[in-house]
């Protein structure tokens with residue numbers, strides 16, 4: 001039995017050991033130690049960035065010492081293809097990540113709330129789905145969705161082809177859904193059970209307690225892990241290139257091919273792709289960590 | 300027994316041979332007590348003797364396996380019990396206050412009457428302000444729980460519970476988490492309540508306080524009531540060995 005803390009003025013966290021909504025002992029996914037990725041990215045020092053840039057752009061000069069291809073030429077090639085790679089490519093990474101996050105979050109919140117249902121018939125399927133999709137390799141999920149979804153659908157007599165990037169959105173929203181489900185469950189479970197008991201003893205129904213007392217308290221705690229998952233998702237979007245979806249990596253490869261497959265171009269092009277991803281996710285990671293600090297002080 | 304058959308000549312809370320186990324651990328082994336309207340009873344006893352469990356059974360936060368608890372004639376040990384109706388009659392204050400941290404003191408007091416009882420916010424607000432004054436916290440209406448001392452938080456918790464206009468108040472070691480200077484302010488608030496005729500059931504370790512305000516004191520140990528009586532006789536000539544030992548340790 002966890003004895004209540006009797007030190008005056010210091011309130012122990014789980015204020016009671018009585019059985020109100022404690023079906024799990026697993027570590028809450030909303031806990032700060034889960035923001036590993038954002039923490040790592042946000043703490044990358046400037047010199048590491050510079051080093052990365054230098055390596056990428058100095059590469060042609062080093063590797064081409066024996067060839068006729070110069071660094072300037074490599075730069076020019078990259079410069080030429082830049083609009084194509086960004087607007088035709090990276091934009092799609094952003095769009096895919098945006099929609100996958102949107103749909104994943106919507107379903108994830110529902111699944112997370114189902115996970116804390118007092119009814120087993122609701123709780124068990126939700127737990128099962130969460131665990132399955134949370135622990136499956138993302139690429140496998142992507143392939144399954146790609147093959148499972150029909151090539152085209154017929155709506156009101158019209159045949160509409162489902163674009164590959166839409167399938168990619170569905171594939172990627174599955175692991176996001178499962179992870180957001182865990183974030184929601186973790187955040188709800190991080191509210192001390194005394195809050196449930198206090199609301200219950202004031203004649204709140206379970207639904208009222210959840211929506212008016214518990215969720216308002218833990219909503220803010222869900223934001224940093226949610227943003228963390230968005231950054232991870234964005235970093236995972238190049239997987240779609242294996243499915244033939246036109247995005248940054250696919251287009252980079254096409255550009256290199258168009259430049260006669262010069263091996264000196266590999267590192268500048270793919271290195272540039274790496275930089276774009278880091279540059280896009282870096283501010284998100286910084287904001288995640290900043291928010292996490294701010295909320296940690298408040299609650 | 301139905302609600303309509305209850306009147307004030309009968310006990311407002313009647314506990315008969317209540318048994319409660321957590322798994323294999325039998326915590327309450329046949330507890331009985333009657334509380335009349337307006338009475339103040341104190342439950343004392345060593346840690347782990349089942350005091351909290353007993354008091355939480357009264358507002359159905361815990362269920363019981365056998366026996367009967369009636370509150371104003373409503374049977375609590377009934378699968379068809381309307382828990383919300385029961386809890387509107389029974390207020391509860393916890394050791395750890397359990398205020399809603401995202402709401403101000405005033406909002407904490409106002410929320411349940413508005414959301415649960417659907418009373419009009421303006422009526423509730425004037426009543427809530429009066430309650431905050433009653434627990435001597437005027438000026439703290441807009442403070443968040445985190446900005447209040449333990450004693451102040453506990454008094455907000457009492458006001459929050461009173462805002463539901465309960466007929467019975469349950470207090471579970473409400474001063475145990477407080478430092479000595481603030482214990483008194485909370486006890487004064489409870490005493491005021493008791494003097495106004497509120498039916499109160501308290502679990503407490505404050506023997507002096509129990510002696511002063513209780514009409515009846517119950518001593519529990521290992522899930523049974525070992526001894527009970529009005530304070531005068533209870534403290535003066537306890538007969539049971541366990542009671543004597545407990546009192547000698549604590550007094």
Ligand SMILES: Nc1ncnc2c1ncn2[C@@H]1O[C@H](COP(=O)(O)OP(=O)(O)OP(=O)(O)O)[C@@H](O)[C@H]1O
Pocket residue numbers: 001017018019321324326344345346347348349350351352353472
């Ligand atoms: N949810 C629970 N699950 C299992 N056992 C429990 C639970 N709640 C209480 N118990 C056990 O029931 C027994 C009585 O607990 P209870 O909290 O009622 O004691 P208490 O008299 O209030 O003690 P204290 O003075 O320390 O508050 C203890 O042995 C405790 O471990």
Ligand SMILES: [Mg+2]
Pocket residue numbers: 350351352471472
């Ligand atoms: Mg207790």
